Amino acid sequence: MSITADAVEAARAEGRSAFIGYLPAGYPDKETSIAAAIALAENGADVLEIGIPYSDPVMDGPVIQQATTEVLARGFRMDEVFEIVAAVTAATDAAVLVMTYWNLIDRMGPEVFARRLAEAGGAGAITPDLTPDEAGAWIAAAEAHDLDRVFLAAPTSTPERMRRIAEASRGFVYGVSLMGVTGARTEVSDAAERVVSAAHSAGAGRVCVGLGVSTRSHVEEIGGYADGVIVGTALVAALRDGGVEAVAAKAAELSGRA
Amino acid sequence: MTDSAAAGSSHRDAEGPYYGPYGGRWMPESLIAALDEVEQTFGEAREDEEFVAEYQRLCRDYTGRPSLLAEVPRFAAEQGAARILLKREDLNHTGSHKINNVLGQALLARRMGKTRLIAETGAGQHGVATATAAALMGMECMIYMGAEDTRRQALNVARMRLLGAEVVAVEHGAKTLKDAINEALRDWVATVENTHYLLGTVTGPHPFPSMVRWFHQVIGEEAREQMLAQEGRLPDAVAACVGGGSNAMGLFHAFLDDAEVALHGYEAGGDGVETGRHAAAITLGRSGVLHGARSYLMQDEDGQTLDSHSISAGLDYPSVGPEHAHLADSGRAIYEPVTDAECMTAFETLCRTEGIIPAIESAHALAGAARLSAAWTAEDPAAAAEKIIVVSLSGRGDKDVGTAAEWFDLLDAEQQEQQEQQEQQDEDEQDEDEQGDETGVQA
Ligand SMILES: Cc1ncc(COP(=O)(O)O)c(C=O)c1O
Numbered sequence: 001m002s003i004t005a006d007a008v009e010a011a012r013a014e015g016r017s018a019f020i021g022y023l024p025a026g027y028p029d030k031e032t033s034i035a036a037a038i039a040l041a042e043n044g045a046d047v048l049e050i051g052i053p054y055s056d057p058v059m060d061g062p063v064i065q066q067a068t069t070e071v072l073a074r075g076f077r078m079d080e081v082f083e084i085v086a087a088v089t090a091a092t093d094a095a096v097l098v099m100t101y102w103n104l105i106d107r108m109g110p111e112v113f114a115r116r117l118a119e120a121g122g123a124g125a126i127t128p129d130l131t132p133d134e135a136g137a138w139i140a141a142a143e144a145h146d147l148d149r150v151f152l153a154a155p156t157s158t159p160e161r162m163r164r165i166a167e168a169s170r171g172f173v174y175g176v177s178l179m180g181v182t183g184a185r186t187e188v189s190d191a192a193e194r195v196v197s198a199a200h201s202a203g204a205g206r207v208c209v210g211l212g213v214s215t216r217s218h219v220e221e222i223g224g225y226a227d228g229v230i231v232g233t234a235l236v237a238a239l240r241d242g243g244v245e246a247v248a249a250k251a252a253e254l255s256g257r258a
Numbered sequence: 259m260t261d262s263a264a265a266g267s268s269h270r271d272a273e274g275p276y277y278g279p280y281g282g283r284w285m286p287e288s289l290i291a292a293l294d295e296v297e298q299t300f301g302e303a304r305e306d307e308e309f310v311a312e313y314q315r316l317c318r319d320y321t322g323r324p325s326l327l328a329e330v331p332r333f334a335a336e337q338g339a340a341r342i343l344l345k346r347e348d349l350n351h352t353g354s355h356k357i358n359n360v361l362g363q364a365l366l367a368r369r370m371g372k373t374r375l376i377a378e379t380g381a382g383q384h385g386v387a388t389a390t391a392a393a394l395m396g397m398e399c400m401i402y403m404g405a406e407d408t409r410r411q412a413l414n415v416a417r418m419r420l421l422g423a424e425v426v427a428v429e430h431g432a433k434t435l436k437d438a439i440n441e442a443l444r445d446w447v448a449t450v451e452n453t454h455y456l457l458g459t460v461t462g463p464h465p466f467p468s469m470v471r472w473f474h475q476v477i478g479e480e481a482r483e484q485m486l487a488q489e490g491r492l493p494d495a496v497a498a499c500v501g502g503g504s505n506a507m508g509l510f511h512a513f514l515d516d517a518e519v520a521l522h523g524y525e526a527g528g529d530g531v532e533t534g535r536h537a538a539a540i541t542l543g544r545s546g547v548l549h550g551a552r553s554y555l556m557q558d559e560d561g562q563t564l565d566s567h568s569i570s571a572g573l574d575y576p577s578v579g580p581e582h583a584h585l586a587d588s589g590r591a592i593y594e595p596v597t598d599a600e601c602m603t604a605f606e607t608l609c610r611t612e613g614i615i616p617a618i619e620s621a622h623a624l625a626g627a628a629r630l631s632a633a634w635t636a637e638d639p640a641a642a643a644e645k646i647i648v649v650s651l652s653g654r655g656d657k658d659v660g661t662a663a664e665w666f667d668l669l670d671a672e673q674q675e676q677q678e679q680q681e682q683q684d685e686d687e688q689d690e691d692e693q694g695d696e697t698g699v700q701a
Contacts, residue, residue, distance in 0.1 A: 055431065055563040056548060058443045059286050065430060078560045102284055103547045107561025129550075131287050156291035156450070165287070179288055180448035 003123035004148040004171030007046045007095040008206045008228050018228035019219065019255045020208055021235050022049040022099065023247070024064065025081045026071045028239070034087045036239050039248040041092035044255025047208075047228070048088065049126060052081050052100040059128045061183030063233045067240065078108065082120040089121030097150065097171070099126040102134075110141035117147060124148025124171055132168035139168060150174050153199045153207070155191035162202035172206035172228060173199045177213070184233045185212030188221055196226045219254050269514040269590055275464035278587060280580035283463040285550045289443075292450040297465040299370050304472065309365065313473075316361045320394070321350045323476065327484035327648070332611035337628040338635030339642035343493070344614075344651040345481045347505065354617065354653030355477060355505040356387040356458060362473035364391035367454035374398040374453040378442045380407055380435035380501065381572030381619060382414025383653055384458030389423035391456075399423040402441045404434035407571040414657050432565040435501075435575045439549050459502025460579035463550030467579050474508025481648055482512045489646065495520040495630055498650035499622040500540070500593065501572050503579035505652040510591060520592065523582060524626035526568035527595030537566035538595040539578040540586050546577075553580040569598040569661065570618040572653075600625040602665050605655070617653030618661060624649060 011018035021040045026033050037048050053068035053076050060068070081098060089096050098117065105113045105125070117125065124147040130138060132151055142149045148171030153162055155176065165173055177192035178185070192209050199207040209222045210230030222229045231254055238250040252258040275281050283293060303309040317323040326346040334342040347355035367375060375392045376399070379385030385401040392399035401418050405427040408415050418425050431437040439457075446455040460467045460474075478496075485493055496513055498506035500523040513519040528536035536542070539554045546555030548563055556564040556576035566576040585591040601618060604625035609615050616624060627647045634642035655662070663669050 056436065056440050058440050058549075059447070061444075069430070072562065103555075103557065103563075104561040106547055107557060107559070129284055129286055129547075131283070131285070131290060134282055134284055152287040154286075154288040154291070157287055158291065161287075161290065176288055179450065181444045 001146070002148050002171050003095045004047060004097060004150070005206060008172055008208070011046050012227065017223035017226055018046040018208065019044050020047040020049060020210070020228050020230040021045040021251060022051055022230065022232035023235055023239065024051040024053055024067050024071060025084050026053065026076045027067045027236070028070065030080055030084065032244060034084055035244045036247045037084070037088045038091045039244050040235065040251045041088070041094035043248045043251035044257045045094055045251060047095045047097060049097050049099045049230070049232070050081065050084060050088070052078070052098055052104055054101040054104060057101060059181050061181045061233065063237055064182050067236050078104065082116050085117065085120040085122045095123040096121065097123050097126055097148065099128065102127060102130045105138065110137045111144070114141035114145040114147055118145040122147070124150065126150040126174060128152060132164045135168060142170070152176050153195055155179060155195055157198070159198065159202060162198050166199060166202045166204035169204065172208045173204040174230070175199055175207045175209045175226065177209050177211045177222075180211065182211060182232050184214035184237070188212065188218050192222060193225050216253055216256060219256070269585065269588070270511060272468070272581060272584070274468040277581045277584035279545065280552050280583040281464060281467060282552050283550060284547045284552065285463045286447060288447050289450065292446070293463055293465070295370060296366065296454075296469070299366050300465055300469050303366055303369060309369070313362055313365055316365075317358065317476065321357050321361065323350070324480045324484075325349055327481055327488065330608070330612045330614070333608050334631065336607055336611060338631035339639050340631035340634055340645040340647055342627055342631065342647050342649060344649050345477060345509065346651055347477060348614070348616065348620070348651050348654035352383070352387045352390050353656065354383040354387070355474060355508065355650070356384040357390070358476060358508065359458065359470050359473040359504060360384070360387040360391045360456060363454065363456045363469070364395055364397070367397070367456070368395055370454065372452055372454040374400070374449065375456050376400045376402070376442050376445050376449070376453055377456045377458055378402050378435060378438035379458065380404070380438070380574055381570065381617065381653070382407070382411040382418065382657060383572060383617070385423070385425070386414050386417050386421070388456050388458070389418040389421035392423060393421050400445065401425045402428055402438040402445070404432070404438050405429050406433040407435065407438070410571050410661060411657055412660070434566070434571065436548070436563065443549070459504040460507045460581060461502040461549060461551055461553070461577060467551065467581055470504050471507040471511060471581065474504050475511045477505065477508035477650065478510060478512030481509060485648065492516055492519050493648040494518070494645040495522055496648045496650070497522040497524065497623045497627045497630070499573060499619050499652060500525050500578060500582060501575050501619060503582045505650050507579060507581060509650045510585070514590065521585070521590060522626055522630065523591055523593040524596045524622045525578070525593055526566070526570060526573035526622060527597040527600070528567040528569070530597050531595050535567040536595060537568045537574050537576065539576055540582065540593040541595050543577070548577045551580045553577050553583040554586070569601065569665070570622065572617070572619040573622065594626065596622040596625045602662070604628055605662065606666065614651070615655035615659070616651055617655050618658045620650065620652045623652070
């Protein structure tokens, strides 16, 4: 059973694409980050991505970098992630994925990380700097603890790589909408639709699109061809500028509930 | 001597992506196609006589290769009985070994049809070399440099700008080399269609470690031939400083199968490894993944990268090339830290005894050689007198004169004030540049 797949399929059964929201663990502090994640779920997010702050986030743009750097500066530790995931899964029905750079899993050991994530009620992990080529240990640990593993597919991925990504992923495939790092963009890149159709043809059951998505109209546009739409920077900026209330309002707007 | 040699294979055959358990390609999917393209282009080019001839012509006519192998008897005499010879990479055009790799990769970039080069730089030597190649080949060039390093190496910032490159001062994290690499990777993800990321050392995702080494192998190949021609034998030891490890790998490679030649790498020991303020990744690191490769890594219990510290910007990096990690584990090469203080003593001695101002990076290797000679001499002076150490003098020290002046208190009060004012001014200007660049990125 895949918690994440179920959440995406439940949205599909309602005739819509899934809405997936990202927030960094522990930003601006542990309690607020839990409250913000719950507010996100209560305002339309089917899947939550809890990003683990990392010292060298090469896939992140300035807004997320600034937030996670602040969290690290106040002495964030990995234990907090599992506490946050447990608190959020206890309070909502949303599937909770963590998003993490590989070295944090590597240092703890994939097996221990997977066990602790599963114990906290987490659905699995998105790994932006891990491709299926290097993922043997992670796939084995995730299998052992029945966790989802979301790999990225890019506009530049060849058909052969798309097949490997689709095969290695469980839950959904993360379609990268454009060549770049996280951050709000004014328009949706036309590469996004091609990535989704390539991943679908390669056998991916569910393909969700992220990077640069920041408005309701982006969500509607991408929802026309993708199984889910992922928003990060816009939510982090809302949390930064207006706290939990602003996250709730932004989530409601993005999910079409406002 | 080593396991793999005993099994009939050689360390020299290591082509990546893996070196024992190290190396690999831990990168976002978005960059995999570009890495494949670099790997394929490099694989074809190294077999292409025309490409190799063009590369060798540039090394000869532009860089000024071969570089000298020259004895430094007055320096050696202050250390012990052993003889010391320097491989003078400092005499290369642009002043360091970095140009060997840069010219090779710039030719590859041209072969791939790329029109823009980006690079990280610590000491500024790699940035200067990249800006130089971009000027030579008519390419656009952008250099990422930690803000801390733009201050330490202000002269090189000006050099890069003179050469037509744009220099971005990176204000994230520790504001040193690792943060510059992060920023260069972020640029590359968005620009890979027309841009080649000209990584400056033997770290990073495959094929960078093996490709960068290949372009630097000339250092060891020349040194080995020069030893045989000049001395009629091989050296007893070779020594190099290790930041990412490119000059060391370039020197070591030719000697890997010569069991009688000891290979010594010297890491930046900063204030001393016991203080935590250092950059000795092999000495005190543990296996981890940073910037696309598994290697020794300075990290905390959670896997967050630790800030490194060194007086030398070029060695101020918390990891090391994966092939070095493997050579360390196998015992074929030995790695030790050298503190800022030891390094500056060797720096000063070479200036005073030989009239050569070394890069502070290279002075770590000089200090290592001094340590070797002293130990041998203490053990058996007569035997030590028969021994020869070849040291990679990876770069010249013009860029470090300001740092050395501060260290040795060489400026009188008035000059000191001027220098501080100048540094403050540089920083203010960089702040302005930063703001300009950031709006550029967001637009
Ligand atoms: C003169 C010099 N030597 C050594 C280094 C360290 O690099 P590597 O360890 O790759 O040779 C640098 C880097 O900036 C340098 O400028």
